[in-house]
Amino acid sequence: MTNPDPQTLLPLTPAVFHILLSLVTDERHGYAIMQEVSERSQGKVKLGPGTLYGAIKRLLANGLIEEIDERPDPDLTDERRRYYRITGFGIRVTQAETTRMADLVQLARTNPGLIAGEPA
Amino acid sequence: MMRILAISDLMYRAVITLYPTSFLRAHGEAMAQLFRDSCRDAFRQDGVVGLVAVWGRVLRELIPTIVSEHLTEANVMQRGLVREWSEGDARQRREGGVGVVDASGYINADGGDAIYEIVERLLAVDLRRIVLNCSDMKRVNSIGISRLRESLQQIDSRGGKATMCGVSSTIAKTFGVMGVTQLTDLYETEQDALVSVELD
Numbered sequence: 171m172t173n174p175d176p177q178t179l180l181p182l183t184p185a186v187f188h189i190l191l192s193l194v195t196d197e198r199h200g201y202a203i204m205q206e207v208s209e210r211s212q213g214k215v216k217l218g219p220g221t222l223y224g225a226i227k228r229l230l231a232n233g234l235i236e237e238i239d240e241r242p243d244p245d246l247t248d249e250r251r252r253y254y255r256i257t258g259f260g261i262r263v264t265q266a267e268t269t270r271m272a273d274l275v276q277l278a279r280t281n282p283g284l285i286a287g288e289p290a
Numbered sequence: 291m292m293r294i295l296a297i298s299d300l301m302y303r304a305v306i307t308l309y310p311t312s313f314l315r316a317h318g319e320a321m322a323q324l325f326r327d328s329c330r331d332a333f334r335q336d337g338v339v340g341l342v343a344v345w346g347r348v349l350r351e352l353i354p355t356i357v358s359e360h361l362t363e364a365n366v367m368q369r370g371l372v373r374e375w376s377e378g379d380a381r382q383r384r385e386g387g388v389g390v391v392d393a394s395g396y397i398n399a400d401g402g403d404a405i406y407e408i409v410e411r412l413l414a415v416d417l418r419r420i421v422l423n424c425s426d427m428k429r430v431n432s433i434g435i436s437r438l439r440e441s442l443q444q445i446d447s448r449g450g451k452a453t454m455c456g457v458s459s460t461i462a463k464t465f466g467v468m469g470v471t472q473l474t475d476l477y478e479t480e481q482d483a484l485v486s487v488e489l490d
Contacts, residue, residue, distance in 0.1 A: 200320050201327045218347045219321035219328075220309070220355030227317065230448065231414040237449065252320055 176259070176266040179232060185225045188215055190234065190256060190264045197238060199251040200226070226254065234260035298329050298341060302348070308356050310363045311387055316416035363415045373408055375400035378428075382408045388484055389417035394426030402437020409441040418450025421483045422474075425456030435468045442473040455483035 182190070192198060192206040204217050217225075229235040235254045256264070278284055302325045306318055325348065332340030373380045378395020389412035393405055405422070412420055422441075430438075445452045455477040457465065465471050477483040 200324045204324065204328070216347055218351040218355075219324045220306075220348070220351045220359075222324065223313075223317040223321050224355050224359060227313065227416060228414075231410070236447075250319075250323070 176263040179234075179263050180267055180270055182263070182267045183225070184215065185217055185221050186229065187264070187267055188217070189222070189225055189229065190260055190267075193235060193254060193256040194261065194264065197253050197255040199253050201251075203254070229260070230254075233257055234263055294338070294341065295326070295329055295333060298345070299326050302326075305348075305352065308352075310359050310415070312363065312416040312418075313359045315387060316418065373404040375404055377401070378404075380404040380408050382412060384417070385421075385484055386488070387417070388419045388421055388487055390421045390423055390480070390484075392423045392426065395428055397427060397430040397434035397438065399431075399433040399437065402434040402441075406437055406441045406444070409444060413445065413448050413450065418445065418448055419487045420445055420450060420452045421480060421487055422452060422454045423456050423480050423483075424454055424458075424461065425480075427456075427458070427461060430461055430464060432468070435464070435470060439468070439470060439473060442470070446473070451487050453477055453483040453487045455480045 188207040188211065189203055192203050192210065196202075198206065200219075200222055204222055208216050226235070230237065235256050238253045238255050240253075299322070303322055306314060306321060309318070325344070328344045329341055332344045334340075336343070375395075375398075377398065378393070378401050380394075380401065381392045383390050383392070391405060391408050391412070393401065395401065397405070409420060412418075422438075442452050452474050453476075454465075454470075454474055456479070457476050462471075462476060465476070475486065477486060
């Protein structure tokens with residue numbers, strides 16, 4: 171099956187975007203994803219188990235991430251944990267979302283009312 | 291310390307039974323483990339205050355996520371009820387925790403696509419145990435079989451299990467030659483297929 175156009179999955183929810191970002195650099199299990207998201211957002215985003223696994227379910231279904239059998243470091247990890255990694259399609263969707271948000275920020279920054287700090 | 295964490299763990303396990311069964315089967319254990327890890331670290335760091343903070347976060351997300359998962363499941367099961375093509379159709383239904391796909395008619399490229407689509411929908415709601423009932427399947431061609439293999443491989447790659455039932459002897463021979471039987475077991479009746487897929 172060919173993956174759909176990344177644009178069709180945008181915009182991503184903040185939880186989904188954070189999860190994808192946390193997986194760009196490393197394969198992680200659920201708790202490691204949660205910690206990475208909390209650290210990366212300086213404690214502003216704290217995912218609960220229901221939100222995290224609801225998002226993981228959808229990411230798996232859309233082929234943005236995949237579960238892996240091998241363990242990144244077998245000596246240090248618990249056999250029962252399930253590890254996830256981002257797919258090539260997941261990277262493309264994350265890039266597309268980053269571009270979409272950057273364009274929005276750019277648009278906001280060129281708004282004269284915002285530059286002056288007061289409504290135009 | 292151990293006792294309060296153990297009680298907290300038990301309470302959480304009771305609370306998450308409100309999620310749909312299929313969701314729980316797929317992610318319940320991982321959620322419980324994540325909750326346990328969160329409680330352990332929060333308790334080590336901030337004592338009871340830390341534990342209360344974790345529970346606060348869980349309770350805030352509980353109702354919205356439970357409702358969302360139930361709605362998603364209901365929506366998917368309803369939307370994908372029938373998928374028709376010019377020479378057959380595929381329907382989905384649910385038997386307990388197992389998704390059943392009834393495929394009938396001629397399984398060509400369109401039929402194979404329809405089955406793949408339904409399988410994807412079942413996987414999307416974490417119904418990873420799937421029975422493909424072929425009782426009304428009349429003919430298959432190579433593209434249809436190729437798509438069928440992709441469906442079976444997709445189920446396997448998502449940690450699921452698939453079985454087939456009601457396959458006629460002619461189609462069973464073709465499945466053998468085309469390698470379908472290397473990916474799944476064939477059963478005579480749906481009941482046998484259901485039992486087998488549920489046992490694993």
